Amino acid sequence: MQPMPDYSISVCEQLKALTASGSLQVDSAQMDVAKMLDRVLAELKRKRPAAKSSALGWMFAARKKSVETIKGLYIHGSVGRGKTMLMDMFFSMAPCQKKRRAHFFEFMTDVHNRIATQRLKFKNGETKQADPIPPVAADLYAEAELLCFDEFTVTDIADAMILSRLFSELFSLGCVLIATSNVEPDNLYRDGLNRGLFLPFIDLLKKHVDVVTLDSPTDYRMEKLNSQPVYLTPLDQRTDMAMDASWMQALHGRKAQPVEIPMKGRSIHVPLAVDRIARFSFADLCDAPLGPADFLAIAERFDTIFLDRVPKLGPDKRNQTKRFIILIDTLYDHNIRLYVSAAAMPEDLLEERRGTEGFEFDRTASRLFEMRSAEYLAQTPARRAAE
Secondary structure (H helix, E strand, O other): OOOOOOOOOOHHHHHHHHHHOOOOOOOHHHHHHHHHHHHHHHHHHHHOOOOOOOHHHHHHHHHOOOOOOOOEEEEEOOOOOOHHHHHHHHHHHOOOOOEEEEEHHHHHHHHHHHHHHHHHHHHOOOOOOOOOHHHHHHHHHHHOOEEEEEOOOOOOHHHHHHHHHHHHHHHHHOOEEEEEEOOOHHHOOOOOOOHHHOHHHHHHHHHHEEEEEOOOOOOHHHHHOOOOOOEEOOOOHHHHHHHHHHHHHHHOOOOOEEEEEEEOOEEEEEEEEEOOEEEEEHHHHHHOOOOHHHHHHHHHHOOEEEEEEEOOEOHHHHHHHHHHHHHHHHHHHOOOEEEEEEOOOHHHOEOOOOHHHHHHHHHHHHHHHHOOOHHHHHHHHHHHHHO
């Protein structure tokens, strides 16, 4: 039997203990955010039902007007400041029987799949509920009363158009939201198509979360960097030869072949793969009309990915840039070992940094740096061994 989590400890206490042991450097900005997370923890503990209370009773209690709504937290700031670390500490301590921690892209992919299933049920006469949002929200809340999102960002119009209605339902049920982001709420979906229809979601979000900026003076990811030969530049014959040499070393004499990853009604073509190792070009993944669900399927299928010939990303490559950002987010979140050949160092790949895209690419560049670190690379074999 798994031991019960220690709900008595706080995020602040955990940070102090890690600092005292020398395992972590903590600054005052991080401690301020930890105090705000501890406020949410304290309210969750007060709301937590007695051990003998039924799950059904807990759900009905959350619906009552008299029950105090717990305000969540939206943490935004530059890359590498410790936002994800703090949220993960909070998540591990949260005294909720049902809670979910996800990358925001993955969550929205799940939502769209559930909406499609609900619409099919209505079409087949399995339900009289024509509007898919309320039942989808009810199912999500039944699975998790606490949602923790890493990298909350909105770039897709399909996401933008449903967020207000979806979260109106979730918040009315009593859902608590914690999110990290590189973008403050007022800048979400900035310059997006039909943004006026998205603005009610921003107002809704700010009613249900406290917004805090984490402006730590240090980018801790850069301090961990211990460069490994997995990111190669510039794009020339020497780089191509180095990528080929690393590829042959990874194969250990095995023969790589094309494979297909089945998706709903279609498949993703993988040019070269053997076991849990795959090789793609930038064009294979970012010129093609692929999305978060496709990149998630690739990350779940492979542990090591070679990505050849990433170009400079100019204004004429807006769609490719968006796909590249999502791709790196997904691979990073799944601890994928990534070998890259590119036209420039990560911070120089994007030719023009404008609006939300510029903020998001700062995160991408930071993650590409961290994916070279000894600490990150040490995590990847552990993932393979666990499967």
